Amino acid sequence: MPRIEWTENDRTGSDTGAGPDAPVHSARWHSESGAPAPRRVVVADDRTKADVAYRLVCEGTALLWRGDFHGARQLLSALGRRVDRKAAAPRKATASGKAAAPGATVADSFHLHRRARGHRARVLGMLLVRLDDDHGLALRRAPDVRAACREAYGPPDGPMVVSLRELLGVIGAHEWRSKGVHVPALDDRIHPHYGVFSPVRGEYVDLVARVPLPGAAERGAPPRRTAFDIGTGTGVLAAVLARRGVDRVVATDINPRAIACARDNVERLGLQERVEVVETGLFPAGRATLVVCNPPWLPARPTSAVEQGVYDPGGAMLHGFLNGLAEHLEPAGEGWLILSDLAEHLELRTREDLLASFDAAGLRVAGRHDIAPRHPRAADATDPLHAARAAEVTSLWRLTPA
Template identity: 65%
Template sequence: MPAIQWTESDTERSAGWRSESGARPPRRVITADDRMNADTAHKLACEGTALLWRGDYHGARRLLEAIGRRIDRKPVPVGDGPAATFHLQRRARAHRARIMGMLLVLLDGEHALDLRRAPDVRRACTEAYGPPDGPTAVSLRELLGVIGAQQWREKGVEVPALDARIHPHYGVFSPVRSEYADLVAEAPLPEAALSPGATAFDLGTGTEVLAALLARRGVARIVATDANPRALDCARDNAGRLGLADRIEVTGPTLFPEGRAALVVCNPPWLPLRPTSPLEQGVYDAGGGMLQGFLDGLADRLEPGGEGWLVLSDLAEHFGLRTRADLLSAIDAAGLRVLDRTETRPRHPRARDTSDPLHAARAAETISLWRLAAARD
C-alpha cells in the first residue's frame, strides 16, 4: 500500500494511502481543523495540497460542501454538439472529484475514525475495504461514499420486476435504474431455456439481479459470472437472501463460463470509454471490450435453439461514441442474427432535467433488449 507523510506537533508521521478512484498519494499534506475557512481550503486543494482533517467530523462535511460550491461557481462547460459536451463535462467532473478528494481523514488500525462527533465507520469500511491493515488515510469524499454504500447494502434496492430487494455491495453497480430488468422480465424465453435441466448464463452479473429474474421465470440453472471480486461476493449474498443459491452458480473472474447454454444474457457497461477508476467499471467499457467479447463468443456457446440477450442503451450513439451501424456490423461479424428487439425509455430524473446540457441526448435514450441467435441455426 502506498503511503502519505505529514508533520504534526513537530513529529514526522505517515499512514497508508487508500483510493478507490486510483488517485496517487498527495505529495504535500498538512493538517487542518475547524479554524480553516473554505476559501483557504479550496485554494490549497487547487494547488495540490491535501488537508488531513483533525477537527470536528461535521465541520469537515460542511467544509467539503463549501469547497464543492466554490468549484461549481465555474459555468458548466458546453461543447459543439453532444459528443464534445459529454467529454467536457466528464473532464469537469474529474476535476471536481480531484479537488474535493484533497480533504482527507485518518482511519486507525481498526478502521475507526478518531474525530469529534464521528460516526462508527468500522463496519462500513470493513465491508468496502476488507480487514484493517494499519492506519490509513482516505479522502472524506470517498469515505462518505463508503458509508452511503453500507446503508444501501443494509436497506437494499427494490426491483419491481423481481418483487424483491437487491442488496448492492460497495463498488458494484446498483440496479437503481430498473428499466433493463423490466426488459428481461418480459422478453419471451426460448423453449430450450425452459426444458428440464436447462442452463442460462448471466455475464457480468453484478448484483445478480438478472440471474435472479431468470430463476424466478423458471430457468432451472443459471451460471453468473463477473470479473469484479466484489460483484462475485455481492451476487452470492443476494442469491442466498433470495433463496436461490441452489440454482444460481456464481463464478469468476471470467466472462464466459465453461460449456454451453440455452440462454446467455449480458448487460455490459453502456459507454465504450476507459473507466478512470474501479468504481466506474459498471458504466464505462473501455473500447466496448466486454460488448465485443460477448458478441464474439456467443455463437459457440449457445445450445441449438438457444438465444443471446444483449441489454444495451443507445446513449453512446446519442453521445457520438458509437453508431448503430457499428453495432449491427459487430453482430453480423460475430456470426449472429437479430431475432427481435424490444425497447423501453428511461425513467430516471436526469432524462427530464432540462437544465442538463446533455438533456436532448438523455431524453432521446432508449434501452433495448436484442434477441440474438447464431446465424447458422
C-alpha cells in the same frame, strides 16, 4: 502501499511551515480510484476558511481534517460549490447540453463534461481523513464507520488515510447494502455491495423479466433449462431468470466484489440451488439455451470502481460477449444483449457500428424490445447531457447465430 506524511503543527493558514524539529507522522494511503498519494499534506480543522482550503487543494496540497466531522462535510460542500462556480463561469452551453462553441459536437460536450467531473473529483479528493487501527474515525461527532470500512476495505491493517469524499461513498454503500434496493420484478430486495453497480435503474431488469424466454427454454429441453448471466454484478438478472423458472443459471463476473455480492444475494433469495456464481472472464464452460449480458453502456474509461458498471473502454466487454456468443449457445438458443443507446446519442458509437458488430460476430437479430428511461436525470433540463438522456432508449436485442 504508498504512504503519506504530515506534521500536526503544519496547518492551513500558516506561513512558517512545520519547522525542522516537528515530529513527522505517516500512514498508508488508500484510494479506490487509484489517485496518487498527495505530495504535501497540511492539517485543517474548523478554523480553516473555505477560500484558503480551495486555494491549497487547487495548488496540490491535501488537507488532513482534524476538526468536527460535520464541519468536514460542510467544507467539502463549500469546495464543491467553488469548483462548480469556476467551471460555470466560462462555459456557454445551451439548455440542450450542446456546447455553443463553433464546430463543437455532442461527443465534445461529453468529453468536456467527463473532464470537468474528473477535475472536480480530484479537487474534492484532497480533503482527507485518517482511519485508526480498527477503521474507526476519531473526529468529533463522527459516525461509527468501522463496519462500512470493513465491507469496503476488508480487515483493518493499521492506520490509513482516505479522502473524505471516498469515505462518504463507503458509508452510503453500507446503507444501501443494509436496506437493499427493492426490485419489482423479484418482489424482493437486492443488496448491493461497495464497488458493485446497484440496480437502481430498473428498466433493464424489467426487460429481462417480461421478454418471452426462448422456445427451447419454455419447452424444458433436456437435460435442463440453462442460462448464463455474463457480468452478473449484484446477481439481479440471474435471480430474475431463476424466478422465471430457468432450472440452472450460471452467473459470471471478473470482479471479486461482484462475486461476493451476487453470492450474498443468491443466498438471501434462497436461490442457491438454481444459481451458481463463478468468477471468470465472460463465459463459463459449456453452452446454454439463454445467454444474457448487460455490459457497461458507454465506451469510455472509468475513473473509479463503481464506474466500471457504466464505462467499458473501447467496448471491450460488448465485443467480447458478441464474439463468443455463438459458440456458447445451444441449438435454438438465444443471446440477450441489454444495451442503452445513450452512446449513440452522445456520438460515441453509431447504430451502424453496433449492427456491424453483430454481423462480424456471425449473429443475426431475431427481435428487439425497447423501454424508455424512468430515472430522474432523463427529465433534468439542467443536466449538461440532458438532450441525450431524454432521448435514450434501452433495448434487449435477441441474437441468434446467423
